[in-house]
């Protein structure tokens with residue numbers, strides 16, 4: 001028997017419920033999502049539960065973060081299935097599933113502009129994307145109020161930007177990052193994996209394979225950015241329809257390293273590419289993430 005939780009559509013209802021929870025001495029945990037929930041999202045919910053005892057999950061496909069040629073219309077939506085998945089968890093107190101018109105009121109014109117963090121990696125390839133993300137996340141934080149919010153490292157640049165927004169705007173939100181959840185063969189789980197045809201799903205393993213090859217080289221002492229990048233790029237180029245980027249960047253500022261540079265103790269290796277029509281992203285933090293994340297030492301691993 002599911003223990004759900006209320007499903008509400010109006011921001012004011014969410015605010016009232018969260019205020020009431022805080023008044024009872026509860027800590028609010030918040031997991032923003034675009035729905036089509038998978039194991040990655042559920043892991044964030046469990047993480048939120050470790051840090052808080054009144055858990056809010058939002059399900060909102062935010063139009064302002066999609067470009068005109070992106071997949072806003074066809075993005076997978078199935079609220080009933082999502083609510084069932086959350087009900088099974090019994091960890092969620094409130095699901096916030098607003099209409100676009102409730103999040104962007106008539107005449108809405110305020111946008112949150114992101115600085116240099118948005119100028120690297122996906123930023124130049126998806127104009128306006130991070131402004132849309134920053135705006136909706138700020139709105140959601142306004143709706144929920146003081147909380148601990150959990151975001152996945154799968155969207156590494158997004159997490160960095162959200163941390164910066166919370167810091168720069170003094171938002172009463174503690175940001176927690178969660179490691180990437182992968183299928184047993186290494187593929188990072190994603191709502192967009194549903195678009196992949198079976199053969200494309202096999203090709204998509206080139207992303208995690210590239211990250212693993214570079215991670216192994218890093219673990220063996222390789223520090224040249226170009227060599228590490230090249231290992232990942234070769235694996236991705238072998239499977240991708242097109243490569244947006246394979247970049248080694250500073251893990252905090254996201255400024256890319258020149259290929260000639262030696263990286264220090266820690267750097268992010270990030271990939272964006274298309275497999276068929278589907279745009280996929282993945283990353284690893286060299287010097288921080290361990291190889292087990294890729295199914296290393298796992299008999300199911302297919303590297």
Ligand code: AMP
Nearest residue numbers: 033034035040151152154155180181189
């Ligand atoms: P989305 O619904 O794609 O907007 O994602 C909602 C949240 O889930 C974001 O914080 C994502 O980073 C996180 N997320 C998505 N996929 C994964 C994954 N494979 N592992 C961990 N977190 C994830």
